[in-house]
Amino acid sequence: MKSIQASFDIPVLNNISLSVSEGDFLGLMGPSGSGKTTLLNLIAGIDRPSNGKVVVGGTDIGALSETALAKWRATHIGFIFQFYNLIPVLTAYENVELPLLLTSLSKAERKKHVEFALQVVGLADRMYHYPKQLSGGQEQRVAIARAVATDPTLLVADEPTGDLDKQSAEEILTLLERLNKEFKKTIVMVTHDPRAAEKAHTVRHLDKGELK
C-alpha cells in the first residue's frame, strides 16, 4: 500500500482531503462529534462517502461492491475498537483466529499465525481464556492480536485507550508504536487523549467537519 488518499463531502465532513503515506502513524484528534470516527470508518471501508473518493493503496474502495469490499477489509484492514469488541463466547485464541478464517490458510497455518500474534502482544499464556476472564488491557491486546493476525497493511484504531486506565493505556500505546516501527504497520488512530497523540508521527485535527 502506497498511501491513503481520501477526499469527500458528506454532512459530517466538509470537503476534506487527507493523505497518509505508508508506514505512517497518524493521530486524528478533535472534540466529540467532529467526525473523527466517520473519517476513520470511511478509510476502513465500513462506511461509504456520499460524494468524493476514498483511495487506499491505489484501490477506489467506494467503487467496490458490498462483497468485494468485505473481502478487501479482510485482507487490508486491522480493526482496533474502543471497547475491544471481542466475541464473548470465543476464547482469546478463537477471537484472533476469526479473521484468519476468511483467508485460505490451513488450520495448522492459522494456529501459527494466532500463536505468533498473541506472543507479540504478550498474551501467549492467556490463549484459552475467555474475554470476561481478562482485564481491559489484556482484552485490548487480544483485539490488537486479532487486528494484526492476517498481517493487514493498515491498522485503524478508534479510541484504543479510551476505556483503559493510565497504565494499560500506556502499554497499548507502546504496543502500537512497536507495531509501527518493528512491523512497519501503517496506523490511523482516532483519539482525544493528548498522551496517545504524542505517540503518533503526524497529528491532524478535525473540528466541525474540517481538517486542520
Place this chain on the structure above:
Amino acid sequence: MKIPLKYTIRNFRTRRLTTAITVIGIALVVFVFTAVLMLAAGVRKTLVATGSTENIIVARKAAQGEISSIILNDTYNIILSLPQVAKGSDQRPIASGDVVVIINLPKIGVDGGISNVTVRGVSPAAFTLRPQVKIVEGRMFNWGAREVVVGSSIAKRFEGVQIGGTVKFGGDAWTVVGRTEAGGTAFDSEIWGDVSQLQDAFSRRGAFSTITFRMTNPDWVDAIKKAFEEDNRLQQFEPKTEQAYFEEQSEFMAIFISVLGIFITVFFSVGAIIGAMITMYAAVANRTVEIGTLRALGFRRRSVLAAFMTESMLISLIGATIGLFIASWLQLLTVSTLNFGSFSELEFSFTLTFDIILSAFIFSTLMGITGGFLPAVRAARLNIVNALRSA
C-alpha cells in the same frame, strides 16, 4: 467463509433460559404432531396386520363395510366352487362365510357408557384362515350352541364378557366360554360365535355378510378378480385380498386423524414459530455489536444470515429430538376408539415409523426456517457503522 459453528452453539449457553423455553415450545408441537401421526399409523398398522395376503375376502360392491354387505347362500356356493379356492385335507374349501353384526355393550369404569362391539359369526374354517386367532383362556365355543369367545381387548374393556358371563343380544343370552388373542389385530376387538347360530338369532338364515377364502396360490388375485367380472352372477361382488380390504377400512379413520391432527398442530406451530422469532430477534438485538464486528472483520452478509438461520434451525432440531423422544414412549400405550370404518370399537397402539420421524424433522426444520428467517435477515442487513455504534 462461514462463521464457526461453535459461535452459534456457545451462544445457546449464554442465554440458557430463553433457548430452553423456545426448545420446549417446539418440542411440544413436535410431540403433538408425532403423536397424531403415530395414532393414524397405529390404526393403519392394526388393520393391515389383521388381513392376510393369502386370503380373499368377498363383499358386496356397494357395501361400505362388512356390516352392510350381504351375500346369499347360492352366491356363497358359486364362490366356493371357483377353482382358485384352496381345499383342506378333508377336501372341503378353506372358506368361511361370516355374519358380522354390531351390538352395544357397557364399558368398564364408564358409568352408563356403552360402545359398539363387532360380533362375527364364523364357519369352522375361520381358525384355519386366521391362524393368528388363538384361544388363550377357557375353551372354544361349541358349534350349534349359543356360546361365544371374546377378543382380549374387548374382555378387558367391557362388562359381562369375561369367561362364564353372559351377553345378551339377538334376543338371546350367549355364554362366554373362552378368550382369544389375535396378535394385536382387529380380531382382538371382536366377539366370535357360530355363524349359523348368529344367522338364526338375527333372522338372517341363508345370508352372510362376507366370505373369506384361502387362495390356492397367492398370485391368483388378478385371476380371481377376472373370474368375478366375467361371471354375471358375481358381478355385484368384489373380491380383494383380506389385507387390502382391512387397509381400506383403516383409510378413513387414519386420514381423519391425520388431517385433524395436522390442522391442530399447524395452529400450535404458529405459537412456536412466533416464540422462535422473538428469541431470534432478541439474539440479534443482544449481539448487534458482535454482528457489526464480524462484518467489519470481513464476514459477508450471507455468512451472518447463515449463522442466525443455523441457530434457529438448531433450536428447532433440538426441540424436535426432544418431542420425538417423548412421543416414542407412547408406543407403550394402547388406545381404544370407535373405528368409523366398521362403526365398532377397535384397539390399537401408537406406532412410530421412519416416515413419521422424517416428517417431524422436516416439520420442525420448517418451523426453524420460518421463525429464524426475518431475524436473520435483519442481522444480515445491519449497517456496520450503526451496529458498531450501538455499544
